[in-house]
Amino acid sequence: MTNGSDDHPKDDPAGPANTLRSVGSALGGWAKRVGKAITEVAGPQQPEEVSRALTQAHDLRRAGQFATAHERLQAPIKTRPNDPSLLLSLALTLIEQALVTPARIDVLSAFAEGLGKRGERNVGGPLVEATEHLLRSEFDASLDALRRARKLLDELGGSLQPETRFVFHLLTTLAQAHRGRHERALLELHKTRARLPEGTHGPLRQLLIAEGAQISLAAESVDEAIAWLSSEAEPPTASDGQPATPSDDARTAHAYLALALAAKGDRLGSEAALAKVDSDDPAWDELRIRIGLCLGTGPESQPERTRELALRHLQRASEDPRRQRLWALAEAATWPSSGAATPIAGRSACLDALATAARAAPADLLERHLHELAHLSLRADLRPPNIVAAIRKQLRDSPTAPEEIRLVHVRKRLEEHDEQVGEDFLPGPPPRFRAQADLGGPWGPDEISPIRDAGSRLTVVRSQRALASAELCLQRNLPEAAQEYLVEVLTEFPEHEHARALLTELARPVESNRLEDLLTAATTLLAAMPGRILGVPLSGVQDALSGVIAARERLARPLTIAIMGEFSSGKSTFINALLGEAVAPMGVLPTTSTINLFRRGPSGSARVHYRDGSIATVARDEVHTFLQHLDDIEASRIRHMEIERTGSRLGEAAVVDTPGLNALDTFHERVTREFVEEADAIIWIFSATRGGAASEGSALKSVSADGRQVLGVLNKVDTLDAEERVELVTYLREQFGQILLDVLPISASAALTLRTAEGNHSDDPFVAVEDALERHFFERARELKRSLTTRRLADALGHAREVVLAAADALDAKADDAARGDASDPGQLEFRLVSFADTVYGQILGLDDVLTRECLALGILRAGSAPARAFLAPQDATYLAAVLRDSILRALQTALADLTQTPGADALADVLTGRLVPWANGFLDSLDSSGFVASLVIEHGPTVAKGEAALRERYRVALQPVAASWRKFIRGLFRHIRQAHRQARHTAASAPRAEALRLRTTTVASLDAVLGSLERVAP
């Protein structure tokens, strides 16, 4: 409230003010004359003529006819220019008129000047002065004048005293209110209301209603305002029994009642009250805007309409800081949950408007205005230098300034890369914004301030704390922690643009394209992923991680070659020839053969890996016998064998002997595929004795499908003649040229004989095989391994990506469910609360029993007779007080426990636990200190003579007020519960949404980044 002209709705230039102004100007000249006249001395008597004039002027003022009252006083003052009562009456007339028609301050000035010259100790003088200052927005000077008036007022008697007191309090109320002292103004308002002269109606009453309503609302006395305005709005019926016709006064009261109801969040009530105003007069625009702003956060509010109205209102007086603020708040109310989505120009115009309003605000309200400005600066995510400067100054002047003010400062510090910013954070790790334990008040300058909505204020504060923490983590290179904080932000504000952008940045591409680095990056990435987010499992991620870890291990392991081919094509014989030792059992039936992995090692022993996961060791000497004598049943129990080979041929490479993909056992076939999958290269053995090579085509294709290199060997060529040999080799080369590196004709059995025999074998037919292995596999081992690892890593990441996207979908679906479902109406909650309150009420009343029993047990009272003593021993009093306290708290806990088990009552239980329990303790403390129990026993104890039932009844009656106040307090918590419920619902929907977003942006983007780098991996 920056100047008087805005304080009631009748301020429109086109309104009735014009007429009043001309009256005022006519009065101006007159007042000058009066000023001169009052230098003469007044007589002590008050003749009939004077008192009649005073009464009539008074009545005229009550009717709001100030000009007429003025006229009525003219004649008597002419004859008695120094009569103090006449002068005071005139002063009151001028003051009241000036207050409702503030345009004519000069009338007052002239009058005050006249009085001042006279040196008259007339209370009218300082009152007029106070009014003058008030209308000039010189509130301190006005209060000074009022202090002077107060002294004279105490000496004042006579018929004018009550009205003078009323005017005095009214002026004090207005001066305090406009100065920003809401509490003081509210106190004064009570006095003013109590002294409002009977019969006052018209503009003065409307002024009181308008100002009073605004003061009460600014001071958060909403309920009181509603009660008062309701009585103003529905004045008692006229004496003739007819309902009073709706007057302008009632209309004003209805209008402000609508505002008060809106401030309480009662949309329907507010609309009903506003309907009674029934006027499209732009004079009511401000009020409509205020109502719209109060209802702004409600589900059925119309922020767009309020915004249009506010714009129209601003256009009529665009320099007015008060209108600027209304407009800015109405604009901000249309911002999406995070203001950042609105164009910067729009956002910064709002902040500028609020800064203007803050500058124009009285000193006492500056912090509240800056608090509001800080809140919107945070929501707008804009920190213009002038605003930051104002906010920093406030922070210096008032270190206990609200947290939003500090948040703006800290976010700016972060933006400036201020080294000292750490002092605003708890050291961590990770650092966390040093939050204020209690957000406390003051909450904004008045009822329209968005920070009055505790829920949305908390949302902004929480998200900004997390955002500041995230920004610091980013600066300190703590991306994981930053990510967690950003998810916190998005849980509060799912659309928060800045947080989304930072999340995306966090998923920046991996710098390296070294395979090892990418493996590390993938491992870290997958390992950091939780197995479950808000109940949605990401179980596949674990598999992907295992895949990456396995791929990493394999990269370090020696080359592994799997020997494949159909049954009895000579795979085992080939392996033995290759290794130069008969380690693999040959000529074994498919049903009794196992998958054998030959690894270089010192002992020559074997490990048997059973299907059930158990492992047995077979000593070197027994390996051969073990393998040769496996029966069907034993063989089927074995997953695979791991056999150490001691020979030095083939270096460190490992060889896998497989029964073939057409194994009879599906389990073994699966294990075979796993081994093939693990192998770095394949040797495929064709048998020259079998013509059906074509049937091997599909199996061959499948093993080479993921780029695995396959070398073909045509075995048993000893059974062919030279021509057939060439023919078959040519055929295979033609047939499988795409898949096979080469086809080498050999005789494994001949080679084995030769290589295991003593002596030098210069004509070793296996030289060609070894050459080929060297050329195709060993020389390229690194490359082979790396390309396979790259492919495996890509597979694992691709799989993880699918899992993550599916989880994100599931989280979104969960959010949708939460948003749609559980629209459990607050009515249901209210019902539960009321029944909870009733339960507690009943339980407290039920303590009559406990008290009676304890008193009897202690022997303080004896059944059927008068009490032993008329006083209670201190230890008994203490004990009884403790019993009562325990019993009440236990009753409360039982009731609470029931509630926590009620589905959907979480919000209810939380609020009750958070608010009721501390209150209950305080209440019980005060019961203790007031000696409640002792007085109860002493007062009602004697009733025991009339029997236990009578005593119990007495106790019950005595406990009744206690029970009632508990019930009342509990019922009064409904507002908090609705708030908590709304918050819980918001979080239920927005938390999964935020997590889904994180998965899509950061996680998937990080996976994509590694996948992208994999494509460019260095050989």
Ligand SMILES: Nc1nc2c(ncn2[C@@H]2O[C@H](COP(=O)(O)OP(=O)(O)O)[C@@H](O)[C@H]2O)c(=O)[nH]1
């Ligand atoms: N004629 C001939 N027979 C062979 C040759 N290599 C292996 N065999 C025989 O083919 C049968 C199956 O050999 P084996 O190595 O157990 O085949 P696998 O089932 O593929 O492991 C055995 O009887 C071997 O003696 C070869 O080069 N020439």
Ligand SMILES: [Mg+2]
């Ligand atoms: Mg074999």
